Structure formats: C-alpha cells, structure tokens
Amino acid sequence: MSNPLKIATLSFWHVHAGDYSRQAQAHPGTDLVAVWDDDAERGKAAAEQFGVEFTGDLDALLAREDLDGVVITTPTNVHRDVMVKAARAGKHIFTEKVLAPTVAEAEEIVAATDEAGVKLIVSLPRLYHGYTQAISEVIDDGTLGTITYGRVRLSHDGAIPRDGVEGWLPQRFFEPSTAIGGALTDLGCHPVYLTQLFLGAHPDTVSATYRSIAERGLEDNAVVVVGYPDQKIGVIEAGFASPNPFTIELFGTDGTLTYTDAGNVLLVNGEQVDVPEHSTDAFAQWVDHINNGTRADDNIARAVELTRLVVAANEAAKTGNAIAYN
Structure with missing residues (x-):
C-alpha cells in the first residue's frame, strides 16, 4: 500500500462526489490522484477542479499498481458492476449509498470485497x-x-x-x-x-x-x-x-x-x-480499516439491510x- 493511500474518484454523477473528493484531499492518510467518469466533459471539469489526472479508461485506472482505493459516486444502477470490478482489481471501496439497486447485487458486492480481501464501507454518515x-x-x-x-x-x-x-x-x-x-x-x-x-x-x-x-x-x-x-x-x-x-x-x-x-x-x-x-x-473509518486490516462489520450489515x-x-x-x- 502507498503511504498516504492513493485514491481515485469514480464518476461525478452524484452530488456528493466533490465532498468525498475533498475528504480524500484533506485526510492525512489519503491522496486523491485521479478522476474517472464515463461523461468526459463532467470528469475533466472535476479533475481540473481538484488538480488531478482525468481518465476515461476505467480498466486502465483499476490496473494501476499505485492505486489503493476508489470512491464510488457513479449512477446507482452501475454500482454492482463498478464495485465488483474494483474489488477484483484489489482496490478498497468507499461508496455512496444505496449500496446497490437490489439485495442480491448488494450481497454480490460484499462477497466480492470479502473474497478479494479489500475493505468496503458505505457512506451512512x-x-x-x-x-x-x-x-x-x-x-x-x-x-x-x-x-x-x-x-x-x-x-x-x-x-x-x-x-x-x-x-x-x-x-x-x-x-x-x-x-x-x-x-x-x-x-x-x-x-x-x-x-x-x-x-x-x-x-x-x-x-x-x-x-x-x-x-x-x-x-x-x-x-x-x-x-x-x-x-x-x-x-x-x-x-x-x-x-x-x-x-x-x-x-x-x-x-x-x-x-x-x-x-x-x-x-x-x-x-x-x-x-x-x-x-x-465513515471516510476516516474506511482509512482505518484499510490500515488496520479490519472489516467494517456493522456498517456493511446495515448497508445491506438499508438496501x-x-x-x-x-x-x-x-x-x-x-x-x-x-
């Protein structure tokens, strides 16, 4: 892992994407390094605002060995696809709620993060x-x-x-x-x-x-x-x-x-x-779970029940x- 942890924001679809990106810049244990968005105009504007790299290639971003975790603020309907892909790439995940559109997808995300050994937390502030x-x-x-x-x-x-x-x-x-x-x-x-x-x-x-x-x-x-x-x-x-x-x-x-x-x-x-x-x-808890190798049991259970x-x-x-x- 990097020190501080290298973080990318995946999509500025959600109105809180900027808030979480600011948290990633403000927290002493994290460093915001990139923005991905399937809307290039939106993503480039956000990357410029935060002074980081923009990429429209999600697979290439997730393949980066120097990237430790991602903030998920995509449209809700692609939460499962993006999070499972990120987990399989070994990236820790902080995500906006709801976890997924269905309980089955939420459980699939949790299973994928557990299998990959990455740390998941849902923003339930x-x-x-x-x-x-x-x-x-x-x-x-x-x-x-x-x-x-x-x-x-x-x-x-x-x-x-x-x-x-x-x-x-x-x-x-x-x-x-x-x-x-x-x-x-x-x-x-x-x-x-x-x-x-x-x-x-x-x-x-x-x-x-x-x-x-x-x-x-x-x-x-x-x-x-x-x-x-x-x-x-x-x-x-x-x-x-x-x-x-x-x-x-x-x-x-x-x-x-x-x-x-x-x-x-x-x-x-x-x-x-x-x-x-x-x-x-929740963001600071996520960083602590990554550094301590612990699982956010209560947060994850509540996120599934919320869904x-x-x-x-x-x-x-x-x-x-x-x-x-x-």
Missing part, C-alpha cells in the same frame, strides 16, 4: 453523528420505556424551481434507469437506516406513498410506514420539495424524545439533553399495497 449516539443511549437506558412509535424526517427543496430556474438537484437524479428511485432511494436512506437503528432492522410490513410535486420523473415526496411484530410503528419521511429541519421523534410507554437540527436540540421528556460531538466519520428496506418501500409504492417484509 448520520450513524456517526452525536445526536444518534445520544438517542441510542436514551433508548438503551430505558428512559422511554418500550418504544411504540418512531418518526424520522429529512427533506430539502432541491426539486423545486426558484425564480424561473429549475431546482438545484440535477435532472439525472430523476432518471429511473440510472437513479433507480427518487427522494426515498437517495435522501430517504438516512431516515431508513436511523429508523432501523432505533426501532429495529426487521419489520414485518412495509407500505409507502410517493408523490411528485415538481413532476421531474421520480418521487420528490415520500412517506414509508413500517410495522413491527411487537406492534410498534416506524414512519420514514423524505423529500426534495421542502426545506424542513431534520427531525426525529420517538414515543414510548414511559416517555418521549424529540430531536431537531434547528439548533441541534435534543429533548427527553421535555428536558434538554446534551448532544456530543460527532464520532469518526433491503429501500427495495421493499419502492415495491410497496409501485403496487400501492402494504407488503410482507423479509
């Missing part, structure tokens, strides 16, 4: 935020009693035109063949994996209602309801059509918890609770029926 740690501690100490209901909402206004200009979220995020899904599949991943953390990863029913306020091709307003065998209910909300504060609500037999990122305020039974600093982010619930929600929305979850 809110798992490592301070409020998540604080909320998990409240749940674990029993203050709320038995959880009966949870709601997590995350929304921005990226689909909505302003002053005659199309919304800031690129139209490619609304192309069904490449994005796979809209607000729920993209932004909704965060409420999904938080709901799975707080309420459990194994509901028995999933229902969903999707709507398209801006009518750009995929849903920009989504609500998913998950029901659990022990009778609790989880509500997952995501949207590209309103700039609401990020909110979490949990209700139990003995109390209530609310969190909003408007002021970073966490209330438990009406009393404000301190929110700690964020823990190590499973997103797939189920999309199916429920498509059919208009609550579906059994397994």
Whole structure:
C-alpha cells in the first residue's frame, strides 16, 4: 500500500462526489490522484477542479499498481458492476449509498470485497453523528420505556424551481434507469437506516406513498410506514420539495424524545439533553480499516439491510399495497 493511500474518484454523477473528493484531499492518510467518469466533459471539469489526472479508461485506472482505493459516486444502477470490478482489481471501496439497486447485487458486492480481501464501507454518515449516539443511549437506558412509535424526517427543496430556474438537484437524479428511485432511494436512506437503528432492522410490513410535486420523473415526496411484530410503528419521511429541519421523534410507554437540527436540540421528556460531538466519520473509518486490516462489520450489515428496506418501500409504492417484509 502507498503511504498516504492513493485514491481515485469514480464518476461525478452524484452530488456528493466533490465532498468525498475533498475528504480524500484533506485526510492525512489519503491522496486523491485521479478522476474517472464515463461523461468526459463532467470528469475533466472535476479533475481540473481538484488538480488531478482525468481518465476515461476505467480498466486502465483499476490496473494501476499505485492505486489503493476508489470512491464510488457513479449512477446507482452501475454500482454492482463498478464495485465488483474494483474489488477484483484489489482496490478498497468507499461508496455512496444505496449500496446497490437490489439485495442480491448488494450481497454480490460484499462477497466480492470479502473474497478479494479489500475493505468496503458505505457512506451512512448520520450513524456517526452525536445526536444518534445520544438517542441510542436514551433508548438503551430505558428512559422511554418500550418504544411504540418512531418518526424520522429529512427533506430539502432541491426539486423545486426558484425564480424561473429549475431546482438545484440535477435532472439525472430523476432518471429511473440510472437513479433507480427518487427522494426515498437517495435522501430517504438516512431516515431508513436511523429508523432501523432505533426501532429495529426487521419489520414485518412495509407500505409507502410517493408523490411528485415538481413532476421531474421520480418521487420528490415520500412517506414509508413500517410495522413491527411487537406492534410498534416506524414512519420514514423524505423529500426534495421542502426545506424542513431534520427531525426525529420517538414515543414510548414511559416517555418521549424529540430531536431537531434547528439548533441541534435534543429533548427527553421535555428536558434538554446534551448532544456530543460527532464520532469518526465513515471516510476516516474506511482509512482505518484499510490500515488496520479490519472489516467494517456493522456498517456493511446495515448497508445491506438499508438496501433491503429501500427495495421493499419502492415495491410497496409501485403496487400501492402494504407488503410482507423479509
């Protein structure tokens, strides 16, 4: 391995490609050295922005012995193909969520990385935020009693035109063949994996209602309801059509918890609770796993379960029926 690790960003299709590329430049253990993109104009512009090499030849890039890892920010529909190819080339993988369009593809990616001995981590950033740690501690100490209901909402206004200009979220995020899904599949991943953390990863029913306020091709307003065998209910909300504060609500037999990122305020039974600093982010964890030869067991397991619930929600929305979850 190189020291620092040599990293390439694969595609600037996703809006967070620049964020992760900046992380690769800022982290003392990594060095961004190249950009690949199947859209040469987009890729060349990104490479120029970051002062690195551009290549349109993915196979040649992955064959480079001096390349240690890749950041995957391609269209969702090619995640499996690109990640399996990268794993077989011996490159460690940091990827944008969702891991893949289907559970089978997600499991294929995990198997390929394990077989190749490369380190995989999926960007699930809110798992490592301070409020998540604080909320998990409240749940674990029993203050709320038995959880009966949870709601997590995350929304921005990226689909909505302003002053005659199309919304800031690129139209490619609304192309069904490449994005796979809209607000729920993209932004909704965060409420999904938080709901799975707080309420459990194994509901028995999933229902969903999707709507398209801006009518750009995929849903920009989504609500998913998950029901659990022990009778609790989880509500997952995501949207590209309103700039609401990020909110979490949990209700139990003995109390209530609310969190909003408007002021970073966490209330438990009406009393404000301190929110700690964020823990190590996913990118830094990835670098540590590479250097220490360890596997991101929890992150990978949650990424697969995230894929499973997103797939189920999309199916429920498509059919208009609550579906059994397994």
